[in-house]
Amino acid sequence: MSSKHVVITGGAGFIGSHLCQRYLNEGWSVTAIDNFHTGQERNVLPFKSNPKFKFIKHDITIPLQENISCDLILNFACPASPVHYQSDAIWTMKTNVYGTINMLDLAKKSKARFFQASTSEVYGDPKIHPQPESYWGNVNCTGIRSCYDEGKRAAETLCFDYNRQHGVDIRVIRIFNTYGPQMALDDGRVVSNFLVQALKGETLTMYGDGKQTRSFCYVEDLVNGIYQFSQLEGHIGPINLGNDGEFTMLELAEIILKKTGSKSKMSFMPLPADDPKVRKPDLTKTKSVLSGWSPRIKLEEGIERSIPYFRDAVARL
Ligand code: UDP
Numbered sequence: 001m002s003s004k005h006v007v008i009t010g011g012a013g014f015i016g017s018h019l020c021q022r023y024l025n026e027g028w029s030v031t032a033i034d035n036f037h038t039g040q041e042r043n044v045l046p047f048k049s050n051p052k053f054k055f056i057k058h059d060i061t062i063p064l065q066e067n068i069s070c071d072l073i074l075n076f077a078c079p080a081s082p083v084h085y086q087s088d089a090i091w092t093m094k095t096n097v098y099g100t101i102n103m104l105d106l107a108k109k110s111k112a113r114f115f116q117a118s119t120s121e122v123y124g125d126p127k128i129h130p131q132p133e134s135y136w137g138n139v140n141c142t143g144i145r146s147c148y149d150e151g152k153r154a155a156e157t158l159c160f161d162y163n164r165q166h167g168v169d170i171r172v173i174r175i176f177n178t179y180g181p182q183m184a185l186d187d188g189r190v191v192s193n194f195l196v197q198a199l200k201g202e203t204l205t206m207y208g209d210g211k212q213t214r215s216f217c218y219v220e221d222l223v224n225g226i227y228q229f230s231q232l233e234g235h236i237g238p239i240n241l242g243n244d245g246e247f248t249m250l251e252l253a254e255i256i257l258k259k260t261g262s263k264s265k266m267s268f269m270p271l272p273a274d275d276p277k278v279r280k281p282d283l284t285k286t287k288s289v290l291s292g293w294s295p296r297i298k299l300e301e302g303i304e305r306s307i308p309y310f311r312d313a314v315a316r317l
Contacts, residue, residue, distance in 0.1 A: 008023070011033055012041060014043075033077065036057065059099075074117070082144075115170070120242065124138040194252065221243065
């Protein structure tokens, strides 16, 4: 029997490349699509000799020319770090709207399941803490984060409308801050910035007073949840996926300094506009939908597991 076929947009990205590995391990044929805007070719090089792996360099804001038939589409293409998604804000919005429409059309044509990587950013700067899926969010529609926050909200809307109007079988997850090996060193998000700075002996760039909070999920826990939900019948989401341990950025910096043994100091810089003050997933619904799933890797352990990758990558700079 031929294996099932998954198309992964953003397949050369941080989470996308972990997904390529996981679906190949599970016996799937994998087609990764990426335009290398933030994805890195080195993330997919290990799979290129695998006959079940195919790579297409393509920007999903343009419809695909290839005639692809598949069972599942994982839509992960979009820069996710504020620095990168703000660098071409209009293209970020296009990726979320045109890109999602193009891939939903492919799902409709292929009769494939469509799995959307949404984000905790749909909650904006939340007034409810922790955030359950039923919370509609507190999002600025004209700010510098809006291209991503509103783009991802529009993408969710498109998924639910393709489901209602065309019967496309959808799954929607809201991903909270995730970290681990394969992150780009210049990703710009806090975990990779602090790790790179600590390992290079540079000053840690702390935005604001460092008392804002985030909840950090190790990539392996996230990928386990994604794989399980992509196979699950009877629930379309949205469900939160992440780790519900909550840390201030000051606490994160302390853990990173301790685990790397770095003597780096911190410098305090202005807080970027619209930076959410708190963020933590309410995982009640997720745990009832995904039986047996919960985030297993605590922040200290995840940082420890990530250090060898970052140490190697920094040494190669
Ligand atoms: N942050 C920081 N220093 C950095 C990068 C980020 O203090 O070098 C802060 C940022 O202002 C935010 C938190 O860390 O409050 C998480 O930022 P990140 O860009 O990782 O993700 P997001 O804001 O999208 O959750």
